[in-house]
Amino acid sequence: MGAHAAMTRSFNADLQASSAITVTDFEALRRLASAEGGRMRRVDLATAVGLTASGMTRLLDGLERAALVCKEHCSSDARVTYAAITDTGRALLHTAAESHLEALAAIFSERFSPAEVDQLVTLLGRLPGAEEDASSCPGAAAEG
Amino acid sequence: MGAHAAMTRSFNADLQASSAITVTDFEALRRLASAEGGRMRRVDLATAVGLTASGMTRLLDGLERAALVCKEHCSSDARVTYAAITDTGRALLHTAAESHLEALAAIFSERFSPAEVDQLVTLLGRLPGAEEDASSCPGAAAEG
DNA sequence: GAGCAGACGTTGACTGGTCAAGTATTGAGC
DNA sequence: GCTCAATACTTGACCAGTCAACGTCTGCTC
Known part of the structure; x- marks a missing residue:
């Protein structure tokens, strides 16, 4: 929540x-x-x-x-x-x-390594309703 | 979303x-x-x-x-x-x-191994606002 | 080609929440 | 002991979204 x-x-x-x-x-x-x-x-x-x-x-x-x-x-x-x-x-x-993607990237890159981001994307991608959300997530596996 | x-x-x-x-x-x-x-x-x-x-x-x-x-x-x-x-x-x-925890457990245990749940808990716990959410999450590390 | 079930979209009434402003109270500084 | 900023809470106006009911259209079946 x-x-x-x-x-x-x-x-x-x-x-x-x-x-x-x-x-x-x-x-x-x-x-x-x-x-x-x-x-x-x-x-x-x-x-x-x-x-x-x-x-x-x-x-x-x-x-x-x-x-x-x-x-x-x-x-x-x-x-x-x-x-x-x-x-x-x-x-x-x-x-x-x-601005939005910057803010997004900031939040994530401050807290997670690229590998961890990948992990989150795969794991959360299994949630119901997430289906093809991941595929459309800009910079899912990218982002150094 | x-x-x-x-x-x-x-x-x-x-x-x-x-x-x-x-x-x-x-x-x-x-x-x-x-x-x-x-x-x-x-x-x-x-x-x-x-x-x-x-x-x-x-x-x-x-x-x-x-x-x-x-x-x-x-x-x-x-x-x-x-x-x-x-x-x-x-x-x-x-x-x-x-009923709620059952539903919750169902969603997660259907999709994630216990190790993966742990991973999610730690990773998501780093998000702003999550602070001590994880500690109060019933069955965070438990749940076989 | 008439009838009907099902899909698309909108609307009205409502809910769960926000923000801004207000009231009451507290505690610190003078 | 007054004043004033800060804190706890409530209220009114609003917003984003839901659900249920409705009108419209389509396509199948007979």
Whole structure:
């Protein structure tokens, strides 16, 4: 409890200050940016970042209002709406990533050797819900 | 994000079903139960479980309403109020602990060898905010 | 082609938590 | 013994997310 909450709070404050987004916003943008065509079905994005569909609706509301993301419709299935990252979104993600990944790296490299980081990544990767989180973790095995 | 959220959700559902409390409630009760005299200053309890003071007020509101906890006043300092676990609270904690720790053990023993659990405990124990979390983790090094 | 189960997305009501501001109390310095 | 900064706690306004219910659309089956 304590550790996770504390870290999330600190990362949030960090991102908030540098880019006015939350950790979850960051995750969503990151996912979109690396998705094919810079877009994903809202439902897929939701499960990817670990939110419910309605949670994703709220989150994207905010990102849309900030013009970081926009809606696109699917021609073959009228039920689905894509969330697509905009150029503004990509730019902000880039900025945010610098400070966020730096903070992340700081926390970890201060406390763990590269080998230990690897160990954590493999071990935690076995947790339910982590599935392909590890593969998308920037600098998982890298980072000297 | 995903993994933590998913696990917390599942543990919450579990506890909710068995005892109508959340993971955070459980943490607070556990802390109180093992504190000297079954009580702690609200402020200390808050930092112990990783909440703000106001968060703790809200949380204890609920536990008090359910009679799992009660207020006690400090004779030497009128500012402080203790949160004290009641007999009802201890009983419920006992029940909840069975199912919760079982679920916890299941998740971990399915995925990690005892040695790996130890490794995780030591590594994660270095995270900020984890400080003495590990020491209070039931069955950290035990559990075959 | 009508009916129906199932998927996608949104909405309203709620929860668990935050932050900022306020009250009451304490203790140290003068 | 007054003043003032600091501490303990509560409260109101808010935020991020959940769940349950709903509308819409799709695709299968008959």
